[in-house]
Amino acid sequence: MNQSEHTNCRIAVDAMGGDFAPRNAVLGALMAAAENKNIDLYLVGRTSDIKKIISSGEFNITDDHIIQADEVIGMGESPANSIKAKPDSSIVRGANLVKEKKADAFVSAGNTGAMMTASTLIMGRIPGVGRPTIGAEMPSIGRICYFYDVGASKDSKPQHLLEYAVMGSIFAKEMGGVENPSIGLLSMGEEESKGNELTLAAYKLLKESDLNFIGNVEGRDILTGKADVIVCDGFIGNIIIKFGESIPALLKHLLKITAKKSFSDKIKIGLAQGALRKSLKSLDYQEHGGVPLLGVNGISIIGHGSSTEKAIKNMVNRAYEMHRNNLVEKIRNSISKYIRN
Amino acid sequence: MNQSEHTNCRIAVDAMGGDFAPRNAVLGALMAAAENKNIDLYLVGRTSDIKKIISSGEFNITDDHIIQADEVIGMGESPANSIKAKPDSSIVRGANLVKEKKADAFVSAGNTGAMMTASTLIMGRIPGVGRPTIGAEMPSIGRICYFYDVGASKDSKPQHLLEYAVMGSIFAKEMGGVENPSIGLLSMGEEESKGNELTLAAYKLLKESDLNFIGNVEGRDILTGKADVIVCDGFIGNIIIKFGESIPALLKHLLKITAKKSFSDKIKIGLAQGALRKSLKSLDYQEHGGVPLLGVNGISIIGHGSSTEKAIKNMVNRAYEMHRNNLVEKIRNSISKYIRN
8 A cells, every 4th residue: 555645535445334235335435436536445344255346346446455354343243342352354454544544534334333432442532532523414404503422422521512512613614614613502491501410511611612602502403503513412412313313204104194084185195205205315314425433533434334335435525525624633733722631 | 269079170270371371371271171061170360361361252260260360470580580589470379279289280381490390399299209200292103102301300310210211101001091101211222231321220220120111212212102101311301302393394494495496396295285284283292282290299281382272271181181090199109119218
């Protein structure tokens, strides 16, 4: 593996990651590389499996861009244990490529917990980051809401919520083009006095900071676009995004009940089905192409297990954009201002 | 006010509570009483205001059923302070009627926090209940999901989650007719090992209890009907139900975008609008008619500020059903088994 040009971005992709690996991972990654000459792609996994998939597709890659990894961490395996037990797994190898500066980014649709743990332990945290964070981009009214943390953390401390706000703010600005992103603290009331122990303390830290903090926001404000960035503990964020993911199924169920009651409604709902499906698409995780783990020393993008080829391609493109925007460097420079002892 | 027959239910209604008080509160309450001869209705508030509304409607009430209260607690007032500062407010008077056994239930669409505080402090907690709880009935697929706590608590302790499960279970059985309700603990993963400090400890208490505990459930399981009763801390529950309430608005927005892109989709969406509105109705808070505060010594039903006449009527009917089912007595008898020192 050669040190590539500065304009290039060396992206390692976990060929074994995801429910449809190696097929979707390999073909999606090759598609991204074919469309963007600045992407220097490396596929990490079992060479023979990877080559079989490559030969079935239309794009190729040279042998020195296939990084052999004998093992695979399964979707159900315990993150911490599997990282230790499988040092030659594609996830551990990929994270090491970034650590050893042989790759600029690592992308995987494999075991989410293992990917978070490997990225955090192997790449290491940026100094000043207590907890790395993953965010979701919510399809809010009038804008995207960058929502942190959605599952990398639990039992966060107030300082961690401040860190999520700093990192989310940089992401919204650099990747979303949002100037001076507004930041809301997710709570159970708008007034400063409303909240639990965690948010009451986090409120003070955010208020004292130089961030564009607009105060508490409520559950309804996530989708109505009240703030560019909304922060909360990962336990809550995780529950919220999973709740959100289940909405299309409930809606389908409610429409079915309405259709059963009235034949004319049944016809109308049938006609509008396609339009409804299109409208709900933006609630679909996969469309966005994975979520970056912010706060580690390198670019780490984690995709949904059921990622399609297109989703993998989007993940690789996102890794490229993060590299082009020097996101890790910008977080490093900014977060140091907020370190408390 | 006479001690009524056992079959009767004396329900006090806050005539001054809600954004459209006294009109909606008075007319809705009178409608409920007119439809059910077992309801012995008392209206609490400014007599002259109440009489003015009564004279505009079709139902009447005798003067001894109007309980004068000079003051009104505004929707924005601080709960704890307003209870102290306004001892002659309709909310404080109503809660006292229950305490003094002059009424079996109190219903208000006024200041939610003041109503919770007044009910808890004046009626008092049932022995063994650390924190009273309010629940939401989620329109899940295939069943109603009784979801506790949605805002009466924050920073709950493990024992409190157990209490919510006990009370929610009784409510689901007695009011929803669910035999041996299944109970899920809201967490960020299904495995017993997944969760935050609170849920890991609550898991043990629930597992050791004789409740029908089915383990952890995730955010997506609230709407998919995985458990009859789901428990969590009120900070999270409050954020979830407010998030849920905002879904129809987001959906409307997403459909508008789809309609803008294609004329044929616009026509189809236009045709299906009525059916869509009907389907989303079950997500609407008001349809259900208020939420009871469980765990206090009496029946206390809290309605949405924007309650319609119909919503108030539903609240009164619900108070009646809770009384008929001896719900407070059943919670008192059951919760004593779970007291820990």
